[in-house]
Amino acid sequence: MKPSLANAARDAATIRLGRLAPLVDDDRAMLETAASEARRIQARRELMAMGDPVRWPTLLLSGWACRYRDLPNGGRQILDLVLPGELIGFGRQSEPKALSAVMALTEVSVCPLPDAQPGSGLAQAYEESASLSEAALLRQITRLGRLNALQRLADFLLELHERLLASDSAELGSFPFPLTQEALADVLGLTSVHVNRTLQVMRREGVLVLQGGVARLPNFPKLRALVTAIPDALSREW
Amino acid sequence: MKPSLANAARDAATIRLGRLAPLVDDDRAMLETAASEARRIQARRELMAMGDPVRWPTLLLSGWACRYRDLPNGGRQILDLVLPGELIGFGRQSEPKALSAVMALTEVSVCPLPDAQPGSGLAQAYEESASLSEAALLRQITRLGRLNALQRLADFLLELHERLLASDSAELGSFPFPLTQEALADVLGLTSVHVNRTLQVMRREGVLVLQGGVARLPNFPKLRALVTAIPDALSREW
DNA sequence: CGGAACTTTGAACCGTGTCAAGGAACGTGG
DNA sequence: CCACGTTCCTTGACACGGTTCAAAGTTCCG
Numbered sequence: 001m002k003p004s005l006a007n008a009a010r011d012a013a014t015i016r017l018g019r020l021a022p023l024v025d026d027d028r029a030m031l032e033t034a035a036s037e038a039r040r041i042q043a044r045r046e047l048m049a050m051g052d053p054v055r056w057p058t059l060l061l062s063g064w065a066c067r068y069r070d071l072p073n074g075g076r077q078i079l080d081l082v083l084p085g086e087l088i089g090f091g092r093q094s095e096p097k098a099l100s101a102v103m104a105l106t107e108v109s110v111c112p113l114p115d116a117q118p119g120s121g122l123a124q125a126y127e128e129s130a131s132l133s134e135a136a137l138l139r140q141i142t143r144l145g146r147l148n149a150l151q152r153l154a155d156f157l158l159e160l161h162e163r164l165l166a167s168d169s170a171e172l173g174s175f176p177f178p179l180t181q182e183a184l185a186d187v188l189g190l191t192s193v194h195v196n197r198t199l200q201v202m203r204r205e206g207v208l209v210l211q212g213g214v215a216r217l218p219n220f221p222k223l224r225a226l227v228t229a230i231p232d233a234l235s236r237e238w
Numbered sequence: 239m240k241p242s243l244a245n246a247a248r249d250a251a252t253i254r255l256g257r258l259a260p261l262v263d264d265d266r267a268m269l270e271t272a273a274s275e276a277r278r279i280q281a282r283r284e285l286m287a288m289g290d291p292v293r294w295p296t297l298l299l300s301g302w303a304c305r306y307r308d309l310p311n312g313g314r315q316i317l318d319l320v321l322p323g324e325l326i327g328f329g330r331q332s333e334p335k336a337l338s339a340v341m342a343l344t345e346v347s348v349c350p351l352p353d354a355q356p357g358s359g360l361a362q363a364y365e366e367s368a369s370l371s372e373a374a375l376l377r378q379i380t381r382l383g384r385l386n387a388l389q390r391l392a393d394f395l396l397e398l399h400e401r402l403l404a405s406d407s408a409e410l411g412s413f414p415f416p417l418t419q420e421a422l423a424d425v426l427g428l429t430s431v432h433v434n435r436t437l438q439v440m441r442r443e444g445v446l447v448l449q450g451g452v453a454r455l456p457n458f459p460k461l462r463a464l465v466t467a468i469p470d471a472l473s474r475e476w
Numbered sequence: 477c478g479g480a481a482c483t484t485t486g487a488a489c490c491g492t493g494t495c496a497a498g499g500a501a502c503g504t505g506g
Numbered sequence: 507c508c509a510c511g512t513t514c515c516t517t518g519a520c521a522c523g524g525t526t527c528a529a530a531g532t533t534c535c536g
Contacts, residue, residue, distance in 0.1 A: 069380050072466040077383040079376050091372065099373050134329065135337050137375045138317050142307050144382035145315040145427030148491070180514065189383030194492055196516060228310040386523070418482065432524055434484060 013059050016085030016167035020132075021124035030114040030122065035061060038111040041104050048089065050101040056112050057090040063108030064178055067100040068186065078187040080136050081105075081160075085167035087113060087129050106178045136163075144189045147227070149198045152188045154226040157208065161217060177215035202226075251297050254323030254405035258370075259362035268352035268360065273299060276349045279342050286327065288339040294350045295328040301346030302416055305338040306424065316425040318374050319343075319398075323405035325351060325367050344416045374401075382427045385465070387436045390426045392464040395446065399455060415453035440464075 014031050017023065023031075038061055041047060047058070047065060065082040079100055082088055088102055090113055116123035139159060143152050160177075164170035181199070185192040202208040207223040209216040217223055252269050255261065261269075276299055279285060285296070285303060303320040317338055320326055326340055328351055354361035377397060381390050398415075402408035419437070423430040440446040445461040447454040455461055 067376075069376070071380070071384055075384050077380045079379050091369070099369070099376055131329065131337070134372070134375075137372075137379065138305075138307070138337055140379055141317050141375065141382060142309070142315045144379060146309055146313050182514080191493055192515085193494080193517090197492095200516085419484095420482080429525055430483085431485090431526080435524090438484085 012084035012167040012169055013061055014085075017122065017125040017129070019166065020128035021121045023121040023125065027116075027120060027122040027125075030116075031059075034059065034111045034114040036111075038109045041108050041110060043104050043106050043108075045104050046101060047104060047108075047110065048098050048102040050098055052098045054089050054098050058088040058110050059113045060084060060086050060088060061109040061111060064105040065102055065108055066105055066183070066187075067102050069100055076186045077189065078183065080133070080140060081163075081187070083160075083163050083167070084169045086163075087126065087133070090126055090130060105183060149188070149190055149194055150201060151227050151229070152190070153184075153195070153198050153202065154207070154223050156184075156188060157215065157217060158223060158227070160215075173218065173220070174214060174216040176213060177210060178213055250322035250405040250407055251299055252323075255360065255363040255367070257404060258366035259359045261359040261363065265354075265358060265360040265363075268354075269297075272297065272349045272352040274349075276347045279346050279348060281342050281344050281346075283342050284339060285342060285346075285348065286336050286340040288336055290336045292327050292336050296326040296348050297351045298322060298324050298326060299347040299349060302343040303340055303346055304343055304421070304425075305340050307338055314424045315427065316421065318371070318378060319401075319425070321398075321401050321405070322407045324401075325364065325371070328364055328368060343421060387426070387428055387432055388439060389465050389467070390428070391422075391433070391436050391440065392445070392461050394422075394426060395453065395455060396461060396465070398453075411456065411458070412452060412454040414451060415448060416451055 013035070014023075014028060017031070018028075048054075050069065060082050062084050064084075065088070067079040067082065069077050069079065071077065082102065088110070089098065113126075114122065116126055136159070139155075143155050147155060161170055161173075161175060164175045165172075169175065179187075180192075181195045182192040184190075185195045188195065190198075199208065199210070203210070205222070205226075207217065207219045207226065209218060251273070252261075252266060255269070256266075286292075288307065298320050300322050302322075303326070305317040305320065307315050307317065309315065320340065326348070327336065351364075352360065354364055374397070377393075381393050385393060399408055399411075399413060402413045403410075407413065417425075418430075419433045420430040422428075423433045426433065428436075437446065437448070441448070443460070443464075445455065445457045445464065447456060
């Protein structure tokens with residue numbers, strides 16, 4: 001048995017990667033070794049600055065981080081979240097510069113991403129992970145381009161739930177939710193004021209309960225329906 | 239000398255890839271061979287459907303295409319364009335399903351992407367290309383999340399110009415512009431009506447001339463200023 | 477010459493942003 | 507354990523950017 005913290009930390013990554021591709025003992029051993037080099041980083045600390053020469057690819061063992069860009073006018077756009085068991089900066093090799101900055105949203109624990117032998121289960125899991133990561137970017141584009149505030153929020157909550165389930169970081173219908181409304185606004189391309197109002201609608205509609213840093217989604221069918229709903233159909237259909 | 243069409247077609251790709259990484263004669267020969275298998279595809283034809291098992295990675299020799307998603311309500315979001323010399327579906331290998339659909343916006347000419355030996359200049363050029371492609375997605379997210387209509391359009395025109403220059407498909411300050419206002423709206427997350435009005439503002443401001451399917455950008459500094467304009471502009475690039 | 481696709485225009489409407497202020501929660505030091 | 511500052515959440519009034527709907531004008535092409 002390992003110390004409980006390192007253990008919990010390793011688990012999210014091992015669980016997630018192990019589901020993306022079959023891992024053999026050797027793969028698991030590498031993850032375990034890497035996890036023993038874990039560093040803890042405080043919330044709001046930058047893990048990587050935009051344009052930085054890319055350090056090493058990193059594995060997020062626990063906590064939440066985000067990729068983001070600062071705007072000339074002081075605003076910020078969060079491009080994507082990084083959740084437990086997900087990869088940071090694994091991409092095209094010799095990538096000279098980071099395409100975005102990365103910041104810890106909560107306290108996080110990270111370790112260097114273990115090198116994977118080409119063809120190994122681990123290597124395959126990395127590829128799958130990178131593919132999911134691109135899928136998340138595409139979903140984010142669609143969300144920002146074509147959904148309204150309520151739809152964006154609903155879609156985002158559903159995505160969070162799915163992604164957290166992948167590492168057993170969520171239970172069915174509920175998960176830790178450390179995001180401030182301002183962070184949420186920066187993800188969804190809204191203002192924090194409007195996020196606040198939209199959250200209230202969701203609570204009133206009974207599709208979201210937020211308390212004590214935990215989100216619960218008590219009505220999945222309705223939440224899913226919100227994403228595709230024609231605005232205004234809300235009252236009529238439910 | 240090759241027939242002029244195939245020649246022009248090969249050129250955009252060879253020029254672009256040759257600038258992303260140094261190519262040796264062998265690399266160029268592979269590109270030339272692949273180009274000889276070019277297929278022509280009409281405008282509005284789908285090159286790949288979302289969720290399709292990924293066919294082969296493809297090289298766009300000439301014309302414009304787009305990656306897009308259809309929405310349940312009938313709308314559409316264009317995720318990214320594919321311009322001459324750019325790659326389609328080159329990514330994580332064994333990717334089981336296409337993450338987006340791809341459609342020809344003009345008549346296009348495509349060929350199978352030649353296999354590159356690991357370590358070759360060609361392989362390196364592909365990696366660079368994939369990296370630029372991700373950068374474009376991140377830029378698109380920022381554009382949709384944090385810029386208003388005028389800023390989105392200005393930023394998009396500047397991006398187009400840069401990307402087309404990479405394959406000598408644009409001259410300095412002017413390039414072919416085959417997009418309908420509806421396509422533009424689907425890229426920028428707006429309605430075509432509002433795109434129309436925004437285009438008029440840009441013309442009135444003297445930063446854009448559209449005629450005969452060609453766009454001219456007569457005032458770069460002003461166009462760039464538009465992107466960051468409005469509230470107290472800090473400088474810096476993002 | 478006729479039709480389809482695309483662009484342009486106007487008026488009304490509404491989703492989201494802005495500004496400003498007050499309230500709740502939380503951590504820290506006394 | 508309380509006082510205090512900081513961060514985060516909530517609310518209201520109002521302004522504006524962008525959408526919607528509808529119709530007319532234009533370009534393109536067979």
